[in-house]
Amino acid sequence: MSSSNSILNVSGLSKSFVEGTQERVVLDNLSLTLREGELVVLLGRSGSGKSTLLNLISGLDVPSAGTVQFGDTSLSTLKEEDRTLFRRKQIGFIFQSFNLIPTLTVLENVLLPIELSGTVSKAEESKAKHILDTVGLGDRMNSFPDVLSGGEQQRVAIARAIAHDPVLILADEPTGNLDFETAQTVLELLQHLIHDVNRTMLIATHDREIIELADRVFTLQRGVLKELDAENEALN
């Protein structure tokens, strides 16, 4: 457990959706602090609100109540445009369904977040290539995503998520669409990348295997967040 500064403060966060005439509470008065360099796992069943929480943290969605605070920036006070700009710079995304852009090559997909934040310098391009090398796809840089396997696609997504040095990487079921062995490879890669460069990462998953990598683990059940004692969990 590292004792660095906190980079994300979530407090009193609630989100509810209206379905027909019924209001369904997904997240209820939830608070969370992430510190720099730690890997936090968010454990929960399908439909427990993990994705919603990630969407709120990334500013893709707005909370019904509560705040999301990155350092000095309070996401909930920003306008849609500014939230998008914030997200583009500060957050890397890894999705269960990879979500690569089908019309861009592997390298272009990785370069996309960098390019969105400004022009791509030679250094940045070689860095992106280096990252692709690191994830073992140095030879597939000019392929389009649809010819890659699931594991390869997810590795591209991981490379894309870290390429522009975001403050926080959000991963939503990163191994959800992968077989056991591929998932292992991806997880090792993630752990390796995170700890090597001291990045902060929040992984939402129902996969208990991932807990092993975590600095801290939270569970999300019926919209309520609880931190899990590592030893306790290990006992189970």
Next chain:
Amino acid sequence: MSSLFRKVLYLSVFFMLGLLVAFFLRSPDALREEANDSMPLSKAMKSDTTGYERATGPIDFSFPADHGAHPTFKTEWWYYTGNVTGTDGRRFGFQLTFFRSALSPMVGISDDPESDWISDQLYMAHFSMSDVENETFYASERFSRGSLGLAGAEGIPYRIWLDDWSAEQVSEASFFPIRLIASEGDVSLDLVVDEGKPAVYQGDRGYDQKGDDPGNASYYYSFTRLPVDGTISIGEERFVVSGQAWKDHEWSTSALGEAEVGWDWFSLQLSDGRDLMVYSLRQNDGSESRHAVGMVHDENGTSRRLNVGEYTIETNANWTSPKSGITYPSRWTLSIPSESVELEITPRIPNQELNVTIQYWEGAVSVEGISNGSPVTGSGFVELTGYQPN
């Protein structure tokens, strides 16, 4: 940040702009060159003469019919020139000339039942005015076909006209007096020419040989001194004037010889009552044609023909027209030793060039010198044709 998209976009935008610019730039009007449609009179007088009647020898004139047109001849003109003075002493020179030119030797085609317009008679008229005090010269011309009453020349009664310019006998009873009317812009004249000295028949009883060929001649008679009075208007000003006019009437088919390019013609009215007419025909090598002749018309009406060699005309000065670039002689000494005449002839103003379809110089002159051994003054008109731009 160049990319395929940008290229496609730029290319198509430029292509469209290019297309538009190309059409905007298509020059709507090519500059049209000003056609120089002036021609020397000699050329006009030497064109094809087949089928026309020719002046081959002296004839008996029949007046007043012969005052009118002779359409079987190719060319004909009626000249009125004169020097007049206003009641306030201002001097003016005027010219009103009607030219007739047959376009074809077929006579009588004017009687086409299908159209009154068809005509082989082309009329041209020149009107000029010299305002001596202001050193200003006004000249204009008109054209018309000789049909539909637009222009014509009739002997009985006497009426030469083109549009509203005319020389017309005033009373049914007699040829004289003749009223001259012409106006162009704000210059106009309305003069009455009365009977003066009787007519002089130029050359051999009016048969005036001008080239080597027998047919290169004209019929030619002049009224050398006719009293004239009336009004002249220039701009807002109107002058009551009187003075002396000179009238020529000449017709021919081919007056000039092949080598002859033009002439210098002098008509002078002297204070001792004598009138002189001399001309020199110039050849294309610059020499004087041997057909150049003159005439002295005495106060009492007797006249004598001057033969080649009896007189000399010496040019003392030249004047170059700023408009046409043609250099004309501009002051002369006329010597007729046999008549004890030595005269200095000076244009009243230097620029009396008519810049019309046919370019020439014709203007009022003043005369000073000796006639019959006594000092005389006088006035007259000089016509210089066939000069080319330098």
Next chain:
Amino acid sequence: MRSSLLWRSSVRYLFTHPLLTGLSILGVALGVAVVVGIDFANVSSERAFRLSSSLVTGTATHQIVGAGNELDDTLYAELRVEYGFRKAAPVVEGYASYGGESEGTLQVLGVDLLVESSFRSFIGGAQSSLDLGQFMGPSSVGLLSEETALSLGIELGDTLKINISGIPHEVVLLDFVRGLSDLDRQAMSNLLVVDIGTAQRLFSGAGKLSRIDLIISPEEIDQGRLSSLENWLPSNVRLQKASSRGNALDQMTKAFTLNLQALSLLALVVGMFLIYNIMTFSVVQRAPTIGRFRALGVTQKEIYGTIISESLIIGVSGTVLGLLGGVMLGNGLVNLVSQTINDLYFVLEVRELTLAPFTLLKGAILGVGMTLVASLLPAREATTAATTTVLRRSSDETRMAAALPRLIWSSLGAAVVALLLLVAPGKSLVISYLALLLVLLSFALMTPPAVTLCTRWIRPILGKMGGVVGKMAARGVETSLSRTGVAIAALMIAISSTIGVGVMVESFRGTVDQWLSYTLSADVYISPPSPVFRRNDATIIQDVERDIRALDGISGAYAVRTARVQMNDFQNDLIIVDPRPGPTESYRFKEGDITSLPERFASDNVVKISEPFSYRHDIHAGDTLQINTDNGRIPFEVAAVYFDYASDVGAVMISRNVYNRHFDDPFVSGIALVASPGTDVDNLIERVQQVVGGRQEVFIRSNRSLRQASLDVFDRTFTITQVLRLLAVLIAFVGVLSALMALQLERGKELAIMRANGLTPRQVWLYVTTQTGLMGLLAGLFAVPLGLILAYVLVFVINKRSFGWTLQMDYSPDVLLQAVVLAIIAALLAGIYPAMKMASANPVSALRED
């Protein structure tokens, strides 16, 4: 800040769907091409007219014209010699036809070269080498531009054979008109310059001039020269501005060209639907990708910009292609336009297409602008697409379903506004077309609700016929309303415009046919060939006329003459007729007391006016018309307004007796013979031919063949309308094709799943064709009421406001049936390719895809 990767993704998308991209470009291109082509044709005709009229008018500022077609040339001589007016030039003009290798019409301009130079410098100035004696001489000689001579295949000294009012003439080409500017050369393209005497001879107009051209400077007008000249002129002539003649002719074709423009815009409107459809599709299809971009931090603005830029690519490339296509189309259309103008209004020869920059600009702005406008909604839709990582298509359809009531209300709103505009008084064509556009909009908005309703009815029927596949197809149309609605609307608009225009033309033709049947009551019609079909102002040789009247076996010979006359403050055709004895009246009347009409018409100063004339000038029975006659200006009472479809400019009819009292013009332009009982008409025609002999070429037509000839010309004048109608259908076809393709591509996965679950390729075929056929059927059915409404508006509002005609709406159910069949066939044809593609698609790859 823009991302080049975003562009790259965008461009790759366009390139991976080349057919759709291509079709949308084609849609824009066709729309632009039609608008630009029509505009080119109009502009070229107008320019050709302006050029030749300005060339012929020259620098003249004013003109002296007679009461009728001409004035005495002695007035000209008096003007010069007595009045002393110098800047005056006499003109005799007319038209001559030439045969030989190519047929056509020459404008003959008779001038006096000696006074021309300050008027028409191209004739007067540069001709110093011309043999004046020959030109002004007794034999007919003329001048042409070198290009015209070349195109007529004659050289200097050759004889040009021309025909004027059926009388052959020969004119020797004396010289070329030289030193012309490019512009003059174009204007000179059908001009034969002859001496004024020659012109009088050619047109048998001894002593007559068409007009006298004058130059009067503004200073001279200030000095009162104009008014003193006016005072001097006799009362039977008129001094007018030189420009007024051109303006009058221009005015004649104004409604005609405006209607063409409106029809061409219809093509663009259909094209706009197409763009809207394709852009919407591309946005929806990419919704997941857009969602990912958004998740990665691409802003709404950037997405918006990307979509708009995509449409710009399509718009610009389509416009560029369209402009080029417009030039090609214009080349074809200009002939149709000028042919129509020649048939209806005046002689016009358009030798080349004028590529007016303004037209290109207009086309470019319309093409790009309309594409952008059509993309605004899809682009907005893209930005508001949910940012979540998975976007569900159904939400789109749910929104559509929710929007149905709103659509119905907007549709009704548009209909109400359209109705208000239509019933509003006034003559504005622009407002009428705006109303028409609103009607279209109203129907387009009503399409999705109507489709929902119809598919619900049709589903059970299709279920019985096509089983589950049929039901699915119907359901598919309904559930993907957001796509199919637009495609059906586009097809409906195109089809309805063919119905509307078709019914309008048919009604018009029916009305004209009926009118001809009661108007043409004589048996044989004789008239010399005239340059403009509907304006017969050529004249019959008087001897020929006399001999025809003397023929046996006729119970009546009635002459007609058309003369252009100054009346009130305009010029118009005056039709001079021999009144028929007895009560038979071959015209039907809209206004006026008919009982006393025959006697009054035969002897009093009264005229009858045609309906278009009445409408155009707002003159009615009982009003007074001031007509300039050879006796000066005389008031005529308008006794009646008659129905007439011969001229949209309108005509004034006067009896020969009354005309002769006021005009010195014994000529006739045509004679109608009534055969006496027992006379064989064919035999009568033969005898007329014999008596005319070779003196003059005349048309001798039986009642039936004249009626046929009239209808042929009628059909010819509507050719261009039919062409435009077809082009609109073509664009609609492209629209339906692209909409269906988009739809089927979008359904790729759905179909693949069904294929995986056992749907056979044959069933896919059935599914797709049933669906497209159903869409075509719906479009066709909706097009019927819309088409009839359009026809109603065209017949009763636009025709009325353009030309003042009362037409009977008259159509056969065939037109409607054809339209529905056309819609179904267009849809089925458009479905073939997508169906083929879907059926042959490998379900595995379709499933794998993204």
